[in-house]
Amino acid sequence: MLKKNMLFTPGPTMVPPEVNLAEAAPMIHHRTPQFSQIFMDVTEGMKALFETKEADVFILASSGTGAMETSVVNLLSPGDKALFISVGKFGERWGELLKAYGCQGVELKAEYGRVISAKEVADALAKHPDAKALFTTQSETSTGVVSDIEGYAALTRKTGTLLVVDTVSSLGVHPLRFDAWGVDVAVTGSQKGCMLPPGLGFIAVAPRVWKAVEQSKLPKYYFSLPAMKKAIADKTTAYTPAITLIRAAKVALDMLMAEGLENVYARHAMLAEASRAGVKALGLKLFTKEGESNVLTAVEAPEGIKIDAVIKRMRDEFGITLTGGQGSMKGRIFRLGHMGYVNQFDILAALGALEKALSDAGYPVKPGSALAAAQEVFLKSKS
Ligand SMILES: Cc1ncc(COP(=O)(O)O)c(C=O)c1O
Known part of the structure; x- marks a missing residue:
């Protein structure tokens, strides 16, 4: 690839x-x-x-x-x-x-x-x-x-x-x-x-x-x-x-x-909403129980999937780097960061790579489900 x-x-x-x-x-x-x-x-x-x-x-x-x-x-x-x-x-x-x-x-x-x-x-x-x-x-x-x-x-x-x-x-x-x-x-x-x-x-x-x-x-x-x-x-x-x-x-x-500070905040809110919608559409659960941040989306690793191996493959083969959990959260969660120099189409690339890597790891993925959910958010946005 x-x-x-x-x-x-x-x-x-x-x-x-x-x-x-x-x-x-x-x-x-x-x-x-x-x-x-x-x-x-x-x-x-x-x-x-x-x-x-x-x-x-x-x-x-x-x-x-x-x-x-x-x-x-x-x-x-x-x-x-x-x-x-x-x-x-x-x-x-x-x-x-x-x-x-x-x-x-x-x-x-x-x-x-x-x-x-x-x-x-x-x-x-x-x-x-x-x-x-x-x-x-x-x-x-x-x-x-x-x-x-x-x-x-x-x-x-x-x-x-x-x-x-x-x-x-x-x-x-x-x-x-x-x-x-x-x-x-x-x-x-x-x-x-x-x-x-x-x-x-x-x-x-x-x-x-x-x-x-x-x-x-x-x-x-x-x-x-x-x-x-x-x-x-x-x-x-x-x-x-x-x-x-x-x-x-x-x-x-x-x-x-x-860009304008308020627009910068609004962009991050939109990227976070789309990322959350994307992972949920894959049947994954958010790790964050309240106060969801627009900085990153923290997601529980699906049962039976070695999440650190999935992340490693995305990084080493696709060039798309997400991170796993720190400390006691290692192997239990993964984190998709969406802060800074990131736009809508970057998020679609990340979710596309996630769909592919999870599917190859044996997790049931309906192709395009995460992408469609994220795109829904982007289509309704004015920017
Ligand atoms: C919320 C928060 N505080 C502190 C730090 C530590 O910053 P640094 O690694 O730049 O020393 C980080 C960095 O990952 C962070 O995300």
Whole structure:
């Protein structure tokens, strides 16, 4: 088979050719007006993506986890209590970070495939009024759920607990109305909805958060927010920035802004609806029990089918890469990512490949059933 490589993974995601080309341009020096202009354009572009006018936004040379770590080490002091919501592997990472830095993490846990309601958060905030922060994940990439950040923010705004949101897989997919909802800190990475390769982290910090930053006593050096704030006043970074990726980010952000943020969100909602309709038409069950995310579709592996072998074949023979489950979900689910540089016809290719691979593996498939269900969604859409 002629193999064409396409990524439907929950990150990294496909990168537009225009963005790849920007990475190929000859190197420039970062202490120049030329780079400062691009750096400030990208900072402003990221502010637009975070939907904030009031927050400071910083660009880090790290993956998303570096941005998560930046939030922890700049807000807290040793022994501080913080709540964290864990509905999958990435929520659990907040707990690991808190532990690594000697903070007292209080876990709000839901079984995989479910979310924590705003009511449960309200109860936890009432029970732990001394918690300095609430760490959460907008789209939990390991299970495919999206959390009610607006609902959580309505509560933390009242209690003054700092709300820190991991938007690594959701920024540019689901709206994150940073200013309007009253989020305190949001972090993300470049390799998902931002349509970039991995390697950049971003953090948005609301003005009211700086008081906590001043009081924080956890050790930090490379990820110091005060150092970043000082440097950006001179339109630069404290250390050598990832020049190539930042130039690529300018192109990707221009593309997102040209499409229009609300259209970008609507596209992802449509791709998710079509993907869910497609897998259901094959008789498969969604793993996500509530709060289905537009980032990816998490699906239970059909009985008697070795799903990891199906995924491997799709990747190695067809060039279509989906992913399996993480941790205890390995072998039990597969995940079809549809974030970033993805359109309707890409989804039809992915579902077509899935039909073929499942059928060859012995799963009964009515040819075209997933495709027809997805196409129904696309035909009724205006875009
Ligand atoms: C929701 C979420 N949080 C955090 C991360 C970690 O980001 P990174 O792998 O860029 O460090 C990921 C990446 O897969 C993610 O999807």
